Amino acid sequence: MTGNATSSAWSSHEGAAALAAPALAEKRRAFDWRILLGLFLPVVIALLWEAAVAFGLAQGRLVPPPSRIFAALWALAETGELWTHAWMTLWRVLVGFVIGAVAGIVLGALSGSNRTIRQVLDPTLQALRAIPSIAWVPLFILWLGIFEASKVALIAVGVFFPVYLGIAGAILSVDRKLVEVGHVFRLSRVQLARRILLPAVLPEAVIALRSGLGLGFMFVVAAEFMGASEGLGYLLVDGQQMGKPDQILAAIIAFALLGKSADSLLVAATRPLVRWQDTVRERL
Template sequence: MRSPGRGWSSPRETAALAPLLLAGERRAFDGRALLGLFLPLGAALLWEAVVRTGLAQGRLVPPPSRILTTLWDLARTGELRVHVLVTLQRILAGFALGAAAGILVGALSGSSETLRRLLDPTLQALRAIPSIAWVPLFILWLGIFEASKVALIAAGVFFPVYLGIAGAILSVDRKLVEVGRVFRLSRTGLVRRILLPAVLPEAIVALRSGLGLGFMFVVAAEFMGASEGLGYLLVDGQQMGKPDQILAAIVAFALLGKAADSLLVLATHPLVRWQDTAREHL
């Protein structure tokens, strides 16, 4: 065996080096995370410089300084907080309903060929309908208040979640199921120990897609006679000719959407911690 000093580390040396290695990994992670800020910050600084040097007026596309000033004014008066909370409540309610329905129907469709042949053609046809086409129908059915807005968001969330869950179940490797049967797992054990771990990664991607569409559909929902919400800020800015307010609402949507997606990834990460993917080694 080689001596610890000439290649392999002793347990004591490994324990001493572990904090340094972890610190290096944290620094590398922080560097990669900060890299994602390069593109938006670079574009913002470039446009700010273009406007300040007089190469562009910035009337229709205000510079970042004006957008930040608008956001600060909205935050200072408390308007931004009210609009963000209202939009978040609508998205959370619609996402919960749409995701629950998508998981249930997707699981039924993916696990039963009969139900898939019965449900999937109709659902695929409904999925192709533009979101704005549902607006007058939901208003007619549910009125112009919160129920129609939440229903529209739920409809937007449902389809990607349904498609992802059904597709994930159908793509489970047949050999994994056969291994479970060889070990004589019960139906419950087969689902818990083989099918669920195999489906979870794609299911999480489907939930992230549904959440993203929820943010898109909330804009259409808040066009339906809303008096609060970030979508209302967009409409108000358009009607009053305030491009800085429109862009401020868009920036708020982007930050809110990114934060919600990051929280979803963080919350679901323990469920897929067992994965040994190529990404970990790139």
């Protein structure tokens, strides 16, 4: 009898696996199609520009064709320069992102959950947010010098504001009825935060972190204009000074690939936190 139960359970397991296999395969095929669709537009533009230069419809002097750009990328990769510059840029963004995101989460949570703190803190931060990024450069150089500390500080400033706004706004936009339900069930403040506030805030918090990461890659360019000898921003300056548009565009493409990869890793890392969501996006 035990053997029959075991075989029955095993058969049920095999049946569930057989039913799940087609769904998994279909999901993988859909993922492959999404990748191909995402590559469609840049590939078409690159082929059209390559053809325009090849047939003499454009000179390609200031905007080189893709073949020359990828040749410049390949040359930089062969010498190892590309990896050195890309790693230095990634390291600066990572450190600045961690500092800016932690500060944004802490201050955003305090501002969103306490009216007094918000009234004291928010006006000053909103005024500071309006300052252009380049305006911080001379001040950070004066305070921190021209080396890594000033560059990381500038990136952290760029990351901080979208994270702060996203966290504070997410807390303030939590549905009041959900909080009242928690009070009806007599949840403590810790239980209310863990069971109601945190799940409600997480989706917008992830978007805020992604926005902060994107601004971190934007601010690293300004940071690497501050006397850097390594980094993709340095490649941009070097290409401009040496009159190498292919190197400039190669650095821009490297920035795009690095930023997209970092964003994809952040999305993958935070996906388990918002897996409970049943949204239209998951069904389209």
